[in-house]
Structure formats: structure tokens, C-alpha cells
Ligand code: HEC
């Protein structure tokens with residue numbers, strides 16, 4: 001009897017181990033440290049601290065400086081106080097903003113509502129912005145984080161800071177809903193859009209050019225390489241590109257199933 005119980009216990013442990021491994025083990029690749037989630041205690045924050053939070057998001061999680069930098073890939077944002085009134089009067093403006101704060105929020109979550117002349121996606125005649133919705137996809141700024149970035153943009157762009165520090169947003173509740181209730185997506189093109197891969201990667205003429213063109217990536221890269229490129233982008237850096245440009249937290253957002261759909265798709269691009 002003793003021995004029987006020992007066998008049962010061992011079997012259960014083994015099964016438990018593998019079940020745990022396949023649920024939690026696969027996406028985490030060893031050395032990548034979990035990104036530090038900033039604990040937002042908005043109730044005790046001063047406006048200066050809120051603006052400083054916005055600046056950290058702008059330079060970090062928001063990935064804004066990938067494009068908004070001196071290379072001229074996106075407009076500089078230091079003179080936003082002068083620029084916005086002109087944008088709002090532009091006949092091409094199709095949004096609903098009435099002031100600088102509203103324009104900035106709109107720019108972050110619906111970038112195509114107004115595309116600064118000369119900065120549109122190639123071939124769209126400035127009707128589509130290459131900028132991703134920064135509240136979605138792999139960037140995923142929360143409502144409070146968008147507000148903090150907007151406060152920072154107002155402060156650094158010479159405008160009066162009109163944003164108020166949100167007080168009644170339940171950040172953790174939001175995250176849980178998004179993190180768990182989502183259904184796995186099976187269509188690789190939808191996944192590329194959902195995780196904003198296409199904001200940075202061109203496939204067959206569509207997409208951005210911040211990262212390598214992936215149109216023929218399957219021709220000389222195997223599935224193990226592709227998986228690692230997505231989960232641990234800094235493990236190997238594509239020739240001609242720099243480290244720390246591709247978001248490193250894909251592994252936390254993408255489901256194992258979805259990762260395999262993407263890897264299959266990319267491996268087939270030859
Ligand atoms: C993939 C590149 C990319 C990323 C990442 C990006 N942007 Fe942009 N952004 C652009 C481009 C290109 C434009 C100009 C086209 C347009 O008007 O949408 C733009 C426009 C803007 C505008 C409107 C500027 C104006 O003069 O009207 C704001 C504000 C802005 N971005 C803020 C941000 C912030 C804040 C972030 C990070 C949270 C960010 N962007 C991330 C590429 C990017």
C-alpha cells in the first residue's frame with residue numbers, strides 16, 4: 001500500500017510538473033528579467049511626479065523615442081503648443097478634439113485621425129499613420145499612463161498642463177480583464193496587427209521600417225530562431241539594427257498557441 005501511494009504521488013507530481021511547464025514554462029526564456037511594472041499610486045502623486053512618470057513612459061514602455069527622435073522618422077514634439085492649433089484648423093483634420101489635451105490623447109490612441117504631412121504610411125497619401133495605437137497591442141499603455149504621457153507632452157511642448165491626475169481608475173482590475181478574458185487568435189495577420197509587429201516590420205510592401213523586413217525571413221531562419229527573436233529580442237540582434245528596440249515583453253502577452261501561429265507564418269515566408 002505504501003509503495004502504491006508513493007507511486008501515485010510520484011505520478012501526480014510528474015504530471016503536475018509537466019502541466020505547469022507547458023502552461024507557464026514555454027514563453028519565458030531564461031535570462032530576460034520580467035519588466036518592472038511601475039506601481040501606480042495615483043492618489044498620492046503630485047503633478048510633477050505625474051509628469052515625470054509620463055517622461056519615463058515616453059522613453060521606456062511607450063517606445064515613443066523609437067520614432068520620435070532626431071532621425072526624423074516622426075515629427076518632434078517639443079513645439080506641440082504651437083503646432084496643435086494649426087492641426088485643428090487643417091482641412092485634413094478629421095478628429096473631434098477641441099483643445100491641445102484632447103488632440104494629444106487622440107494622437108496617441110487614434111493616430112490616423114490626423115497624419116502630419118509627409119509622415120503617412122508609404123502609398124497612403126498621408127491618410128494612414130505608421131504610428132500604432134499606443135493603448136493597444138504590444139505597447140498597451142493604460143488610460144492613466146496615456147494621461148501621464150499627455151501631461152509630459154504638454155509640459156515639454158510649451159503648453160499649459162491641463163491633464164488631471166486620474167483618481168478613480170482601478171488599474172489592476174483593468175489589467176486582469178484584458179489579461180484573462182481574451183480569446184486566442186489564430187490568424188497570423190491579425191496577430192501581427194494586434195501586437196503591432198507591422199508598425200515596425202514590413203512584409204511584402206506593407207508595414208513600417210523600424211525593424212528588419214520580414215518578407216523572406218523563413219528562407220534562412222529556422223523556427224527556434226524566430227521563436228527566440230520574438231520572446232527574447234536581445235538574444236541576437238539582426239545585422240544593421242540595435243538592441244532594445246523591439247519590445248521585450250511579447251512573451252508575457254502572447255499565448256503559446258499564438259506564438260506558434262506566428263512562428264509558422266514567419267517560417268513560411270520565403
Ligand atoms: C512606429 C513609430 C512611432 C511610435 C512608436 C510612436 N509614434 Fe507618434 N507619430 C509617429 C509618426 C510617423 C507621426 C506623424 C504621423 C501622424 O500624424 O500620425 C506621429 C505623430 C504623433 C503625434 C502628433 C504630432 C503632431 O505634430 O501632430 C503625437 C502627439 C505623437 N505621435 C506622440 C507619440 C507618443 C507619446 C508615443 C509613445 C507613447 C508615440 N508617438 C509613438 C510615429 C510613431
Ligand code: HEC
Nearest residue numbers: 195196197200210211212229233236237238241242245246
Ligand atoms: C517597436 C518596433 C518593433 C515591434 C513592435 C516589433 N519588432 Fe520585431 N524587431 C524590431 C527591431 C528593431 C528588430 C531588430 C533588432 C533585434 O534583432 O532585436 C526586430 C527583430 C525581429 C526579428 C528578427 C529578424 C531578423 O532578421 O533576424 C523578428 C523575427 C521579429 N522582430 C518579429 C517580430 C514580431 C513577430 C513582432 C510582433 C509580435 C515584432 N517583431 C514586433 C522592432 C520591432
